[in-house]
Amino acid sequence: MKRRLNTLKTQPPADHHPLLPGVAIGALSLLLAAGLETLGTLDFINQFIANQIAPASDLPHHLPLWGIWLATSGLAFGLAFAVLHVECGWKRAVLWITSLAVVAGWAPVLVLAAHAPEIAAGLIVTFWSGLCALVYAQRHTKSALPISNKPSDEIH
Numbered sequence: 001m002k003r004r005l006n007t008l009k010t011q012p013p014a015d016h017h018p019l020l021p022g023v024a025i026g027a028l029s030l031l032l033a034a035g036l037e038t039l040g041t042l043d044f045i046n047q048f049i050a051n052q053i054a055p056a057s058d059l060p061h062h063l064p065l066w067g068i069w070l071a072t073s074g075l076a077f078g079l080a081f082a083v084l085h086v087e088c089g090w091k092r093a094v095l096w097i098t099s100l101a102v103v104a105g106w107a108p109v110l111v112l113a114a115h116a117p118e119i120a121a122g123l124i125v126t127f128w129s130g131l132c133a134l135v136y137a138q139r140h141t142k143s144a145l146p147i148s149n150k151p152s153d154e155i156h
Contacts, residue, residue: 018084026077096130
């Protein structure tokens with residue numbers, strides 16, 4: 001009697017499709033910010049930021065709530081997709097840190113315009129979305145190409 005051996009055929013690694021992970025990371029980041037809003041934590045963080053930038057000042061204007069959440073949604077999904085599309089690990093980290101700096105930089109600008117710096121949702125979403133996208137991209141990307149000693153014009 002002949003016995004057939006079951007051999008496992010290995011499939012080549014799938015191409016990197018960041019659509020589903022980007023949507024999942026963005027949606028969960030927004031869910032985190034919405035949960036913190038429900039608990040009142042975002043108001044506390046916004047008040048802390050306002051006190052650090054402009055202590056003892058009454059800021060008469062507030063951003064519309066729909067504008068805050070529209071910008072927050074753009075940050076959540078945009079940063080997740082951007083980080084997942086970048087090939088190199090250090091470039092992903094630079095993109096994430098730069099995004100955090102840009103969002104944090106809006107607080108003094110809003111205070112100068114006499115608006116309350118309500119950037120807590122954007123900061124939290126930028127931090128969480130970027131961190132999750134960095135971790136996902138680090139664990140699910142192809143390994144680096146081998147280093148070659150050939151001049152750059154000979155590499156194909």
